Amino acid sequence: MRLHENGRVAGVDRTLVGRVARRPVADAGARADSWLIAEEGALPCDPAGYLGVLAFGEPPAVPGMPLVARLRQLAYLDDGDVVAVDPNGFVRTLYRRASNHNFILVTEQCNSLCLMCSQPPKQLDDFDRLPEHLRLIDLIDPATAELGITGGEPTLFRDGFLALVARCGERLPATALHVLTNGRLFFYRRFAEKLGRIAHPDLVLGIPLYSDVDSQHDWIVQAPGAFEETVLGLQHLDRYGVRVEIRVVLHALSIPRLPRLAAFIARNFPFACHVALMGLEMFGLVHKHLDELWIDPAHYQRELLAASEILCDAGMNVSLYNQQLCVLDRRLWPLARKSISDWKNVYLPECNGCGVMSDCGGFFASGTKIRSAAIRPLAGLPYRAPP
Amino acid sequence: MSGYRLLPFRFLRFDGARTLVVNETGEYHFLTNGDFARFTRRELPPDSEVFLDLKAKHFLFDSGSLAPFELLATKYRTRKSFLEGFTSLHLFVVSLRCEHSCHYCQVSRVSADRTRYDMTEETARRALDLAFRSPAPHLKIELQGGEPLLNFERVRQIVLEGGARAAREGRQVEFVVTTNLALLDEEMLAFFRERDVFLSTSLDGPEAVHNANRPRPGNDSYARVVANLGRAREVLGHDRVAALMTATRLSLQHAAEIVDEYVARGFSSIFLRPLSPYGFALRTVRTTGYSTREFLDFYVRALERILEVNGQGTFLVETYAQLLLTRMLTPFATGYVDLQSPAGAGIGAVVYNYDGDVYASDESRMLAEMGDSRFRLGNVHRDSYQDLFGGATLRTLVAASVAESIPGCADCAFLPWCGADPVHHYATTGDLVPHVPTSDFHERNFFIIRHLLSLYERDETTRRIFWSWIREEPLAREEVA
Amino acid sequence: MTAHLPWSQPSANGAEITVDLAVYPLEVVLRACHAFTARCYVFAHGAANGRVTVEFAARDERESLRELTGAFSNALLDYHLRALIAAETGAIRELLVAQAFCEADLLDRRESEGDEGDDPRGIGR
Numbered sequence: 001m002r003l004h005e006n007g008r009v010a011g012v013d014r015t016l017v018g019r020v021a022r023r024p025v026a027d028a029g030a031r032a033d034s035w036l037i038a039e040e041g042a043l044p045c046d047p048a049g050y051l052g053v054l055a056f057g058e059p060p061a062v063p064g065m066p067l068v069a070r071l072r073q074l075a076y077l078d079d080g081d082v083v084a085v086d087p088n089g090f091v092r093t094l095y096r097r098a099s100n101h102n103f104i105l106v107t108e109q110c111n112s113l114c115l116m117c118s119q120p121p122k123q124l125d126d127f128d129r130l131p132e133h134l135r136l137i138d139l140i141d142p143a144t145a146e147l148g149i150t151g152g153e154p155t156l157f158r159d160g161f162l163a164l165v166a167r168c169g170e171r172l173p174a175t176a177l178h179v180l181t182n183g184r185l186f187f188y189r190r191f192a193e194k195l196g197r198i199a200h201p202d203l204v205l206g207i208p209l210y211s212d213v214d215s216q217h218d219w220i221v222q223a224p225g226a227f228e229e230t231v232l233g234l235q236h237l238d239r240y241g242v243r244v245e246i247r248v249v250l251h252a253l254s255i256p257r258l259p260r261l262a263a264f265i266a267r268n269f270p271f272a273c274h275v276a277l278m279g280l281e282m283f284g285l286v287h288k289h290l291d292e293l294w295i296d297p298a299h300y301q302r303e304l305l306a307a308s309e310i311l312c313d314a315g316m317n318v319s320l321y322n323q324q325l326c327v328l329d330r331r332l333w334p335l336a337r338k339s340i341s342d343w344k345n346v347y348l349p350e351c352n353g354c355g356v357m358s359d360c361g362g363f364f365a366s367g368t369k370i371r372s373a374a375i376r377p378l379a380g381l382p383y384r385a386p387p
Numbered sequence: 388m389s390g391y392r393l394l395p396f397r398f399l400r401f402d403g404a405r406t407l408v409v410n411e412t413g414e415y416h417f418l419t420n421g422d423f424a425r426f427t428r429r430e431l432p433p434d435s436e437v438f439l440d441l442k443a444k445h446f447l448f449d450s451g452s453l454a455p456f457e458l459l460a461t462k463y464r465t466r467k468s469f470l471e472g473f474t475s476l477h478l479f480v481v482s483l484r485c486e487h488s489c490h491y492c493q494v495s496r497v498s499a500d501r502t503r504y505d506m507t508e509e510t511a512r513r514a515l516d517l518a519f520r521s522p523a524p525h526l527k528i529e530l531q532g533g534e535p536l537l538n539f540e541r542v543r544q545i546v547l548e549g550g551a552r553a554a555r556e557g558r559q560v561e562f563v564v565t566t567n568l569a570l571l572d573e574e575m576l577a578f579f580r581e582r583d584v585f586l587s588t589s590l591d592g593p594e595a596v597h598n599a600n601r602p603r604p605g606n607d608s609y610a611r612v613v614a615n616l617g618r619a620r621e622v623l624g625h626d627r628v629a630a631l632m633t634a635t636r637l638s639l640q641h642a643a644e645i646v647d648e649y650v651a652r653g654f655s656s657i658f659l660r661p662l663s664p665y666g667f668a669l670r671t672v673r674t675t676g677y678s679t680r681e682f683l684d685f686y687v688r689a690l691e692r693i694l695e696v697n698g699q700g701t702f703l704v705e706t707y708a709q710l711l712l713t714r715m716l717t718p719f720a721t722g723y724v725d726l727q728s729p730a731g732a733g734i735g736a737v738v739y740n741y742d743g744d745v746y747a748s749d750e751s752r753m754l755a756e757m758g759d760s761r762f763r764l765g766n767v768h769r770d771s772y773q774d775l776f777g778g779a780t781l782r783t784l785v786a787a788s789v790a791e792s793i794p795g796c797a798d799c800a801f802l803p804w805c806g807a808d809p810v811h812h813y814a815t816t817g818d819l820v821p822h823v824p825t826s827d828f829h830e831r832n833f834f835i836i837r838h839l840l841s842l843y844e845r846d847e848t849t850r851r852i853f854w855s856w857i858r859e860e861p862l863a864r865e866e867v868a
Numbered sequence: 869m870t871a872h873l874p875w876s877q878p879s880a881n882g883a884e885i886t887v888d889l890a891v892y893p894l895e896v897v898l899r900a901c902h903a904f905t906a907r908c909y910v911f912a913h914g915a916a917n918g919r920v921t922v923e924f925a926a927r928d929e930r931e932s933l934r935e936l937t938g939a940f941s942n943a944l945l946d947y948h949l950r951a952l953i954a955a956e957t958g959a960i961r962e963l964l965v966a967q968a969f970c971e972a973d974l975l976d977r978r979e980s981e982g983d984e985g986d987d988p989r990g991i992g993r
Contacts, residue, residue: 313854824906
């Protein structure tokens with residue numbers, strides 16, 4: 001699925017963010033925020049008062065208003081989705097109402113450089129994107145169940161990050177907000193305090209911790225001092241009532257001490273509302289460090305089982321992401337979640353005929369080349385859904 | 388910084404081959420004697436597994452990072468957090484009278500003299516006033532005796548007035564009535580149901596053991612407990628009634644049968660309690676008493692049976708083990724007043740006697756009934772909150788009960804998991820501060836902690852069972868054999 | 869097996885060990901003595917030349933004096949080690965206790981009390 005496309009543009013002098021409308025919008029105010037969709041020259045209504053027109057195929061005659069024509073790829077766009085249109089005719093899908101995996105990519109900058117990063121950071125100044133993000137939040141359907149904030153490292157926006165969370169709390173109070181951050185900047189106690197003061201009704205910060213030993217964590221994230229910063233950050237966030245989730249990526253460097261890391265988490269961060277143990281995503285920087293990182297998941301089941309048991313014993317809430325059921329120890333099946341975004345999720349030819357495919361997390365579409373040697377179809381087995 | 392430095396810890400030569408190290412926040416690690424020697428001589432290679440384990444568990448540090456200190460300080464504060472609530476448990480002795488005449492019972496009287504042994508309305512009201520002066524956000528009020536149902540009017544008053552007051556102040560209050568259930572009737576049950584009151588009863592084991600331990604007219608204590616337990620569960624809900632057992636000399640011969648009785652009665656917990664060294668119990672020590680060693684032998688056998696039962700899929704928690712394991716395996720504080728440092732007497736719990744006297748603990752009250760009122764903090768009719776809780780008696784008690792400063796305790800590896808019980812030591816030896824090497828409190832706790840550690844290290848199934856006790860959550864079906 | 873270890877001597881009612889206070893501080897010797905008071909009667913008394921003599925009398929006739937003095941000798945080493953650990957970690961222990969019970973903050977937090985915008989530690993760079 002493509003999330004952006006270039007069309008033939010007219011009348012767009014700055015980036016215009018708006019909701020998509022295939023049907024006429026009754027409210028005049030909402031109309032001004034809406035991109036009306038035209039199909040093969042046909043408009044659903046008079047475009048006057050709308051933000052502009054997005055035309056699939058032949059454009060209709062709409063003189064004097066923003067228009068992007070000859071679009072083909074974004075045909076899935078529907079009422080309530082949100083797009084940004086740049087002056088050069090670049091149309092970006094920012095939000096799809098029908099998806100459960102919407103997120104705001106706040107920035108592509110990052111202060112860590114994790115060996116296995118799936119979206120390597122870029123050195124560019126994108127701090128000017130804040131107004132667009134805030135605008136997007138205003139336009140998102142308040143009935144949306146969950147929204148992500150991700151990066152790069154979104155906290156690099158400092159006050160801008162706080163403003164985003166605050167805006168989500170105001171406009172989308174019923175939407176669970178899940179932020180992916182390395183948590184390092186919450187080393188500064190007052191930053192955590194400011195976030196806590198916002199009192200967002202349903203906020204979780206997903207924060208990675210890769211080892212119970214500072215040197216190992218710092219090496220994996222390629223940032224000296226990161227362990228200390230994240231550890232203090234977790235404590236500060238808890239102190240100010242911000243819920244945290246701890247995320248561990250499983251690879252050859254994190255596996256040897258995984259059970260000890262689990263015990264460390266249970267002992268030091270019992271307040272974490274969730275611990276996610278995640279299989280490696282096979283794209284991005286991981287290929288550059290494959291020798292250092294790769295371990296066949298079939299070969300780490302003992303450590304994964306031990307770590308999961310330690311966390312579950314301690315009463316913590318554990319999930320396994322990016323795991324395939326045929327590789328996973330049967331005892332861990334109840335913890336496995338289908339976590340890959342709908343449109344990124346694929347299965348392999350080897351999966352044909354597998355009886356538990358519909359319960360299996362499968363693979364990332366973009367990273368199926370390197371995978372466990374143990375992938376194979378399973379007979380249909382009674383599968384207990386996670387509680 | 389080159390090399391590494393030690394963080395505070397204590398150690399124990401656990402067996403011939405291993406040394407146990409326990410740090411200030413109760414985290415522990417087993418080392419071979421060789422690794423222990425290398426560790427303390429600063430000879431561990433920084434890339435060795437042992438080094439990394441000890442670093443992650445906060446036994447050593449090797450950089451200027453704040454992280455280990457921050458984490459240690461937080462965990463230490465968490466463990467001592469029981470101090471913040473201050474007197475959250477309030478025991479009301481609503482009547483000293485009882486129709487049972489248990490051999491081990493400390494102080495109860497078989498008497499019809501209500502004016503002499505029952506708490507009056509005014510005394511109850513003043514005691515409630517004091518209880519509500521406590522800063523604890525969540526109060527637990529336990530109504531006991533004697534047999535509290537002999538003075539049901541007072542029970543009703545305390546629950547109604549206490550409940551109304553909690554509602555007014557926006558606080559939480561939980562009521563527990565400690566009763567032998569023999570006199571429970573439908574009116575009482577309806578009241579308990581309406582006011583959401585918990586019941587705690589005594590069940591000493593199968594009929595022969597129970598009735599021998601707990602005589603009453605008609606020798607029908609067991610039959611009454613069992614019948615009224617069923618009725619109470621019907622009306623109040625199964626989990627609203629808990630039970631305690633006290634081990635007598637007779638009980639020691641019936642470890643497995645006692646456990647099985649708890650299983651048969653559908654309880655999810657059993658508390659293997661030794662006799663208290665007070666009151667009548669002390670006088671009848673020859674018929675009912677036993678040595679600490681004998682009790683521990685019983686404890687081990689009963690615990691083994693409890694583990695067996697759990698392994699077969701019946702969830703049954705041994706309460707004392709659960710308490711110790713929580714202290715050993717988690718960062719959390721526990722509320723049990725007899726296992727704190729400083730001790731919980733007076734600062735974690737307080738007792739209002741039928742006559743208005745206020746005591747630092749139930750043991751202090753029993754001691755007073757035996758003629759030594761040293762731990763009486765005062766009287767609800769004469770003394771103010773400040774007099775009672777800021778007075779010399781309580782200060783002395785707290786000062787004597789900081790285990791960290793007791794000779795013998797200060798060096799003990801189990802200190803972060805254990806506690807001090809000055810009233811117990813005073814009652815048994817005449818001294819608030821124990822002589823640790825000969826203290827029965829020390830002998831019991833040291834043995835049980837060591838035993839639990841050995842069991843925890845022994846096998847996977849036991850480990851899972853212990854954690855299920857800590858979580859108070861039965862094991863999942865597939866985890867049991 | 870001999871009744872006494874080479875470094876212990878028989879005494880009137882049991883056995884005794886003489887400890888060099890240059891090796892084991894008196895505090896350590898006394899702590900070890902205290903730990904043995906359940907097993908036996910212990911009496912420590914001074915002698916010349918920076919030494920202290922510890923006398924043992926069994927509480928129970930079945931108690932082996934050889935076992936007793938042997939265990940005591942080993943315990944001296946462990947109590948000595950405890951004293952060294954306590955000395956090295958005492959300041960940190962006090963800090964933890966104080967940190968838990970007092971409002972004031974005793975850790976050096978100049979960095980973590982900084983402003984995330986100023987970023988004195990350079991985390992965001």
